[in-house]
Amino acid sequence: MAGRVHETGVCILGSGITGALVAERLAEQTTARITVVEAGDRIFNLDQRFERRDRFLDYRENPWPDDHIRGQTGRGLQSRSMCVGGLGLHWGGTTPRFTPEDLRLRSLYGVGEDWPVEWEELDAFYQEAEERIGIAGVQGPPELDPRSRDYPMPALPLSYNLEKLRAWGERSGIPFWPNPVSKNSRPYRGRNVCVRCDTCTICPTGAKYSPDFTLQELLARERIELLDRTLVRRLVVGERGRIAGAKALDRDRPDEPLELRADVFVVALGYAWSAHLLLLSASDRAPAGVANRSGLVGRFMSGHRPYNAFVEVPEKLYPGIYEMDSLLSKSFQRPGDIDRYVRHDLRIWESDFGRRPRLRSDDGELLLGEDLLADWRQRGERGAARLRAYYDVIPAEGSGLRIDTSRTNEWGDPMFRIEMQPAPETSELIPLAEAQIEGVFDRMIAAGGGRLLERRVSREIHDHPAGGCRMGADPATSVVDPYGRSWDHENLWIVGAPTMPSAGCNNGTLTFAALTLRSAAKLAALLPPSGAEPAIPHRAEVAA
Amino acid sequence: MSQNVHPRDPIRPSASRSPTRRGFLGAAVATATGVGLGSRATAGQPSAGGDPVGDRRRALLRAVAGHALPADALGEDGISEQVAAFERWSRGFEPVAELDHPYIWSDELVYGPPDPRPGWQAQLDGLDLEARRRHGAGFVELPVGHRAELLREHLERAVPAGLRELPFAAEAPHVAIALLAWWAGTSGANDLCHGAAIGRHECRGLPSAAQRPEPLAPPSRADRGER
Numbered sequence: 001m002a003g004r005v006h007e008t009g010v011c012i013l014g015s016g017i018t019g020a021l022v023a024e025r026l027a028e029q030t031t032a033r034i035t036v037v038e039a040g041d042r043i044f045n046l047d048q049r050f051e052r053r054d055r056f057l058d059y060r061e062n063p064w065p066d067d068h069i070r071g072q073t074g075r076g077l078q079s080r081s082m083c084v085g086g087l088g089l090h091w092g093g094t095t096p097r098f099t100p101e102d103l104r105l106r107s108l109y110g111v112g113e114d115w116p117v118e119w120e121e122l123d124a125f126y127q128e129a130e131e132r133i134g135i136a137g138v139q140g141p142p143e144l145d146p147r148s149r150d151y152p153m154p155a156l157p158l159s160y161n162l163e164k165l166r167a168w169g170e171r172s173g174i175p176f177w178p179n180p181v182s183k184n185s186r187p188y189r190g191r192n193v194c195v196r197c198d199t200c201t202i203c204p205t206g207a208k209y210s211p212d213f214t215l216q217e218l219l220a221r222e223r224i225e226l227l228d229r230t231l232v233r234r235l236v237v238g239e240r241g242r243i244a245g246a247k248a249l250d251r252d253r254p255d256e257p258l259e260l261r262a263d264v265f266v267v268a269l270g271y272a273w274s275a276h277l278l279l280l281s282a283s284d285r286a287p288a289g290v291a292n293r294s295g296l297v298g299r300f301m302s303g304h305r306p307y308n309a310f311v312e313v314p315e316k317l318y319p320g321i322y323e324m325d326s327l328l329s330k331s332f333q334r335p336g337d338i339d340r341y342v343r344h345d346l347r348i349w350e351s352d353f354g355r356r357p358r359l360r361s362d363d364g365e366l367l368l369g370e371d372l373l374a375d376w377r378q379r380g381e382r383g384a385a386r387l388r389a390y391y392d393v394i395p396a397e398g399s400g401l402r403i404d405t406s407r408t409n410e411w412g413d414p415m416f417r418i419e420m421q422p423a424p425e426t427s428e429l430i431p432l433a434e435a436q437i438e439g440v441f442d443r444m445i446a447a448g449g450g451r452l453l454e455r456r457v458s459r460e461i462h463d464h465p466a467g468g469c470r471m472g473a474d475p476a477t478s479v480v481d482p483y484g485r486s487w488d489h490e491n492l493w494i495v496g497a498p499t500m501p502s503a504g505c506n507n508g509t510l511t512f513a514a515l516t517l518r519s520a521a522k523l524a525a526l527l528p529p530s531g532a533e534p535a536i537p538h539r540a541e542v543a544a
Numbered sequence: 545m546s547q548n549v550h551p552r553d554p555i556r557p558s559a560s561r562s563p564t565r566r567g568f569l570g571a572a573v574a575t576a577t578g579v580g581l582g583s584r585a586t587a588g589q590p591s592a593g594g595d596p597v598g599d600r601r602r603a604l605l606r607a608v609a610g611h612a613l614p615a616d617a618l619g620e621d622g623i624s625e626q627v628a629a630f631e632r633w634s635r636g637f638e639p640v641a642e643l644d645h646p647y648i649w650s651d652e653l654v655y656g657p658p659d660p661r662p663g664w665q666a667q668l669d670g671l672d673l674e675a676r677r678r679h680g681a682g683f684v685e686l687p688v689g690h691r692a693e694l695l696r697e698h699l700e701r702a703v704p705a706g707l708r709e710l711p712f713a714a715e716a717p718h719v720a721i722a723l724l725a726w727w728a729g730t731s732g733a734n735d736l737c738h739g740a741a742i743g744r745h746e747c748r749g750l751p752s753a754a755q756r757p758e759p760l761a762p763p764s765r766a767d768r769g770e771r
Contacts (some may be wrong), residue, residue, distance in 0.1 A: 057745055058633060060656065060712065062642045068653065077651035159753040185750065197747040201644065204747070318757050320734050320744030325753075357728040357737070359721070360708045366699055368724065373614040376728075376737045461649060 003257030004250075006227065009033035010527070011246065011262035013232050013277070016086025017509060018496035018516040019268035020211035021132060025520035027223040028534040030527035034224045036215065037248065037260065039231040040083035041066045044212055049204040056202055063202035064089055069231070069251075071409040074401070076418030077272055078465055084228050085212035086270065088509075092200050092324060093182035093208045095135050095510040097126050099333045100146065101343065102504045105394070109341040111425050112394040113501040116473045116482035122514055123148050124538060125521075129513035130180075131536045133209045134188040137180025144175070144330045153185045156194060159322040161350035164315045165385050166327055169348055172447035174440075176327040176348060180510075182209040190217075200324045230258065232277060233413055235265065235492070237285040243492045249411055264523065267469075267494045268516070271301060274498040275401045275468035276416050291469065291486040291494070296479050298402060300470050301420060302395035302503045303462025307344075307434060307455070309387045309441040310353035314449040317383025319352035332389070332440065333505055341426065342433045344391040345506040346440065351386040354453050355379050384453065387441055391433040392505040393462060394426040400468055420462045430459075464508035469498035484519035495519045600682075604668040605631070605719070607684045611692050612720040613727055617736055630726050634661055637714055657715050664719035671698055695720060735760060 009032035012019050023036050043066055045052070056063040067089060068080040081087040100119040105112035127149050130137075137151040155178040158166065166176050183194040184207045194207040206213065218224040229251040238244025246260040267274045275298040281290040289297050327348040335343060357376040361367055367375055399421040407415040422430065434457055445452055472478025475487035484499050486492040496512040499519075504511065521538060609627045618626065639659040675683040675694055683691060702718040713729070716722035727733050731745040740757035 055636075056644060059637060059641060059714070060643050061638070062644045062653075065642055068645075073651050075651060078649060080645050080651065080653060157750055157754045160756050163754065193750070195747040195749050196753055198744070318738050318740050318742050320731070320742045321757065322753050357710055357733070358708060359703070359710050359724075364705065364708075366696065366703065368612050368696075368699075368720075370614045370616050372724065372728070373617055373737065380737055 003259055005259045005261060006035065007261045008035035008225065009262060010035070010264045010266060010523075011260050012036045012266045012268055013246070014038065014086065014268035014270065014273070015084045015211060015215060015226070015228075016268065016270060017088040017091075017133075017211045018270075018512055019086070019266075020088070020214040021129070021513055021516050022266055022268055022495055022520045022523075023218055023224050024132065024214050025517055025534075026524055026527065027218055027221075028532060029521075029524040029530055031530050032263075032527045034218075035227060035260070035262070036224050037227045037230050037232055037246075038084050039072070039251075040069060040081075040086075040228065042084045042226070042228040043067060043089065044084075044216060046206050049202055049206075053197065053199050053202050053204045056199060063199075069409070072231075072415070074272060074276070074407075074416035074418060075404065076420070077416075082273075084215060084226065085210050088209075088211040090201050091182075091208075091210075091509065093203075094326075094507040095130070095133070095137075095180050095182050096328060096330075096345070096506045097145075097147070097514075098504045098506065098508075098511050099144075099330060101334060102502065105341075105502060109338070111341045112423070113470075113472070115501055116471055117515075117518070119146075122518070125514040125518045126510065128517050128536055128538050129510055132214075132517070133182050133510075133513060134184055134191070135180050135182055135510070136185040136194075138178055140177040140328070140330060141175055144334050145177070151180065153188060156181065156183060156185050156325060158327075159325060159350070161317045161319075161321045161383065162325060162327055162348070164317060164383070165313065165348050165350065168313050168315065168385070168448040168450075169327065169329075169444055171449075172444040174329050174331050174346065174444070176329045176346075179326045179328040179347065181325070183207050189213075196322055198320070198322055198324050227260075231411070232260070233280065233411070234283075235277065235281040235290045237281075237283060237290060237489065241285075241489050243290070243489050254411065262491075264491045264493065264527075266519075266523070267492070267498075268496060269498075271465045271468050271497040272401060272416065272418060274494055275301075276403070278469070278494075279401075279403050279416075280413060286488070291479055291488050291492060293488050294476055294479055296397075296470065296477070298400045298468050299397050300395045300501065301400035301418065301462075301465055301467040302393050302422075303420065303465040304344075304390035304503055304505045305393055305430075305457070305459060306461060306463055307389045307391065307437045307457045309438075309455045310351060310453040311385050311387060311441070311445055312354065312450045312453055313383050313385050315383045316381065317350060319350060319355055319380070319383075321350065323350055323352075325349075328506075330506075332436075340432055341394075341429055342391070342436050343505050344389040344433065344437055347388045349386040349388075351384040353384045353386065355384055382450075387444065389437040389440065390463060390505045390507075391430075391437065392426075392502065393420075393430075394423045394502055395467055396421040396423045399423075418465075420465075462503070464497075464503060466497040466500040466503040466508055466512070469494045470501045471499040472501065483522040484515070485522070493519055493523055600672070601665060601668050602627075602631075603684045604672055605723070607691060608668070608671070608695060608720045609723055610688075611695050612724045614736075626727050627723070629730075630723050633713070633726055634664075634722075637661070657712075660714050660716070660722065664722065667698070667702070667719045671695065674698075 015038035052063040055061045067083040103115040106114045131152045136153040138155040169176050192205040192207045231249045232246045234247040236245045243265045248258040278297045279289040329346040332344050401416050401418045403414050404417040405414045469479040471480045484493050484495050495516040641656045643654045672683045710725040713722045713726035734744045742757045
């Protein structure tokens with residue numbers, strides 16, 4: 001059957017936060033024709049989000065009911081979100097930067113790999129990402145929270161509960177400051193100010209950044225084409241190692257083959273689906289998969305492990321003032337000289353742990369009516385906090401994704417299985433990391449008062465996963481060059497989370513975004529320039 | 545709204561979920577019509593004598609609520625309002641709905657329970673039937689002490705000993721627990737517990753976040769259904 005061909009200049013695969021930022025950057029800086037391809041649906045529904053929020057609150061229903069594709073999943077996948085905007089629709093909007101140590105793990109601590117990026121260069125791309133996305137924050141102590149410029153928006157005001165908890169936490173001598181977030185503290189780039197609905201998984205006002213806003217803006221300006229419901233199944237390697245095209249499937253016309261042709265392909269599919277596509281694209285010209293002469297596609301994946309503690313504090317708190325907001329400290333991300341490699345972040349939230357209404361008393365009596373209310377009130381006289389540390393887990397080479405032929409999607413494509421493995425050099429440090437975190441929690445309780453209610457360490461969880469196509473300076477030990485360009489295919493770029501050699505020890509999305517913009521800047525320099533002023537100038541270039 | 549809202553703001557005037565206890569108690573007054581737990585086709589309308597089964601179950605649920613919910617704190621009218629709101633909630637329930645998949649670690653989708661309402665209706669009927677067989681009068685007509693005792697016996701049988709936390713209302717093992725769990729999850733219940741207008745499920749603006757929530761006004765005699 002004769003198929004259709006879509007030809008473009010730059011074909012961006014994936015419409016999550018990294019795809020949207022590449023598209024925006026290239027659209028401003030170049031005249032290239034840009035196509036964004038997304039397997040999932042287009043959910044441009046700002047006018048329906050209050051209703052979705054209500055049903056989410058009332059019935060726990062998915063507030064994004066069309067955000068996935070049936071059967072398109074893998075074992076160990078972080079999230080089923082697959083739609084225009086990607087996981088960026090669901091995300092909580094937490095956007096701390098990494099610290100300079102994350103880029104120099106081998107040099108400073110003898111673990112993992114150094115990143116082929118200088119902090120000063122990354123700082124400028126962090127800033128650009130913060131300005132494009134719209135981040136509200138305030139710098140912490142400069143020695144703990146280095147940055148060269150202010151946030152584009154002031155921090156959200158701390159809630160009554162968090163002010164109390166900051167005072168409580170800082171009695172330990174550990175400084176805390178507002179966690180930076182992609183939620184507007186003032187109207188920003190055409191979006192609303194946050195009105196504290198506290199359901200950031202679906203922000204009904206659009207005050208939380210999500211990539212659909214960027215893509216809608218680019219569509220309105222006719223600066224991109226968006227092929228949604230279009231699943232890319234294989235990349236095709238052509239002459240001289242160039243990516244000649246992509247075999248795709250229009251989910252509305254699945255029997256009609258669709259070929260995408262472009263001068264440049266940008267894979268912006270996140271940590272899992274990027275490696276999955278490259279491995280599925282194995283052919284005579286790329287027997288181990290596209291971009292995989294090193295054999296490292298799908299390898300060196302990692303995330304950070306969460307260690308939570310729930311603590312009763314000697315304060316009356318009011319659960320529900322702003323549960324999504326939190327405090328941050330980077331004291332243990334910048335540990336200075338240490339004998340063994342242990343680094344972690346530290347956050348504090350208000351919590352209703354142990355303060356929720358319950359059905360039975362401690363002695364098992366059924367609680368109804370006034371008895372339930374009295375029990376609830378009694379337990380609520382003192383507040384509770386959630387403390388959480390993410391500690392860094394350096395990946396083993398074998399940590400990551402493999403094609404799983406036992407499971408296919410409805411079009412017959414094999415799916416995958418992800419298994420995370422810490423590197424031997426860090427496995428032995430895990431008890432040390434957890435003991436240190438317990439010590440920090442104990443220190444806070446001893447200084448601030450209160451008591452530990454429960455600790456929860458989740459060794460099977462690796463949050464904010466990254467890697468699978470790591471960047472480096474050596475083609476033998478990396479999948480892409482320091483800017484995300486494939487060593488094997490000159491017109492193939494991989495951006496964001498997959499390129500990271502390690503996943504750090506705090507939320508990764510802002511770092512995914514900053515690295516993506518760095519890739520986009522490099523790619524843009526190879527494309528016809530627009531000559532137009534960008535909406536968000538890159539400060540390092542401006543300074544130059 | 546005190547916030548500086550962008551002109552494109554889609555915030556709807558009706559977005560608020562009553563932020564105060566008074567509002568919470570009063571929200572359903574206008575629509576407290578007694579809607580039963582029946583299907584969308586038959587529930588929701590006062591029967592005017594045409595739906596004796598619905599009326600009887602509605603009265604049963606109201607009587608159950610008097611023991612399951614904190615009657616002193618809510619007052620007579622408050623209890624009735626909560627029952628009406630619970631009935632509205634149950635009517636809006638969609639069986640086996642796709643549930644929220646968390647932001648992280650959700651490689652498989654999760655679906656909610658089937659329709660619990662037929663089971664709840666049967667439980668109300670069973671409660672009434674047992675009252676008649678034991679005491680010669682329907683559950684609604686029993687003295688308060690007998691009602692409380694019978695309901696507790698039913699719940700001790702229906703609720704597993706290992707169930708210590710309130711479940712999601714639609715998964716509750718008994719209609720009385722469903723009602724209680726639903727109520728306890730409301731903003732109003734959280735406010736009532738803490739004696740403050742927290743407005744947990746409201747969109748409340750940023751500046752007020754920094755303030756200690758205002759104390760709830762004590763319920764008036766009218767709130768409490770007193771004359």
